[in-house]
Amino acid sequence: MNKTEQTGETLETFISNPQTPLERKIFSIGPWFHNLHLPDGTQTAPNHPLGDFPYFKWKKISEALPESLKGWRVLDIGCNAGFYSFELAKMGANVTGIDLDEHYLRQARWAARQYGLDGRVKFRKMQIYDLAHSTATYDMVIFMGVFYHLRYPLLALDIVAQKFKKLLLFQTLTMPGEEVMEPVEDLPIEKRDLMLSPGWPRMAFIENSLAGDNTNWWAPNHAAVDAMLRSSGLKTIRRPDHEVYLCTHSDIDEVISYEPDELSSAANSVRRMIIE
Numbered sequence: 515m516n517k518t519e520q521t522g523e524t525l526e527t528f529i530s531n532p533q534t535p536l537e538r539k540i541f542s543i544g545p546w547f548h549n550l551h552l553p554d555g556t557q558t559a560p561n562h563p564l565g566d567f568p569y570f571k572w573k574k575i576s577e578a579l580p581e582s583l584k585g586w587r588v589l590d591i592g593c594n595a596g597f598y599s600f601e602l603a604k605m606g607a608n609v610t611g612i613d614l615d616e617h618y619l620r621q622a623r624w625a626a627r628q629y630g631l632d633g634r635v636k637f638r639k640m641q642i643y644d645l646a647h648s649t650a651t652y653d654m655v656i657f658m659g660v661f662y663h664l665r666y667p668l669l670a671l672d673i674v675a676q677k678f679k680k681l682l683l684f685q686t687l688t689m690p691g692e693e694v695m696e697p698v699e700d701l702p703i704e705k706r707d708l709m710l711s712p713g714w715p716r717m718a719f720i721e722n723s724l725a726g727d728n729t730n731w732w733a734p735n736h737a738a739v740d741a742m743l744r745s746s747g748l749k750t751i752r753r754p755d756h757e758v759y760l761c762t763h764s765d766i767d768e769v770i771s772y773e774p775d776e777l778s779s780a781a782n783s784v785r786r787m788i789i790e
């Protein structure tokens with residue numbers, strides 16, 4: 515669902531001045547959002563405006579993960595050109611990457627062959643809400659850089675919470691503010707000004723565009739990320755990087771007050787609205 519004409523990623527780049535056959539191939543399937551370091555050292559987006567992205571994030575994130583993921587089944591949601599899928603496969607995991615954009619899936623499938631990882635990583639065109647209609651579960655789910663692009667973010671978070679057994683790696687665009695206030699049991703109607711406290715869970719709605727990207731819909735503060743994760747039955751065990759949350763399931767069963775059927779039905783409705 516788009517606000518107006520979809521502009522898509524604005525942090526993508528083309529490799530400049532391609533010389534070798536490999537560079538020309540990279541150029542022909544650009545622009546790239548992920549700067550992949552291919553086996554011979556060639557990079558797919560060496561001029562990325564964020565720097566060596568997402569390698570500089572991965573350096574911190576990987577330190578928070580188990581050393582080996584041998585035998586783990588991993589789902590990478592919004593996999594883009596597959597940077598995280600490839601890193602996790604190198605650690606021993608069997609990875610499924612999903613994305614709704616064929617442009618990125620083409621890059622990911624091509625890169626998998628360059629790395630010789632095409633036996634361990636598969637990429638599928640899939641909308642996140644459709645995960646509600648599959649019974650497949652994974653040891654670990656990567657849900658990075660997607661939440662805030664979604665029209666129905668909590669529906670997606672609830673679906674994702676049912677898809678992993680051991681770990682969830684979650685990242686969202688946020689708004690400034692690290693304060694967290696003690697959750698209020700029941701907010702009296704005349705005390706609604708409390709919601710203006712800096713530590714109240716808050717999520718800004720972006721009606722038009724942020725950073726030139728009109729698919730950015732939401733920016734929660736840290737308190738809201740914490741609260742939304744809790745209300746989806748999750749708990750944060752580490753924050754390996756800015757805006758990145760490593761989660762497990764929380765021990766409190768009562769927080770989940772909906773049934774999988776409800777999710778599936780909601781996902782069906784969203785699907786019908788978007789597609790039909």
Ligand SMILES: C[S@@+](CC[C@H](N)C(=O)[O-])C[C@H]1O[C@@H](n2cnc3c(N)ncnc32)[C@H](O)[C@@H]1O
Pocket residue numbers: 568591592593594595612613614615618640641642643658659660663664
């Ligand atoms: C900002 S990029 C993040 C890429 C990668 N996960 C990362 O963290 O670097 C968002 C990706 O999510 C994909 N995406 C956006 N909405 C999606 C949806 N509803 N279902 C599946 N993928 C989606 C986009 O096509 C894009 O590749």
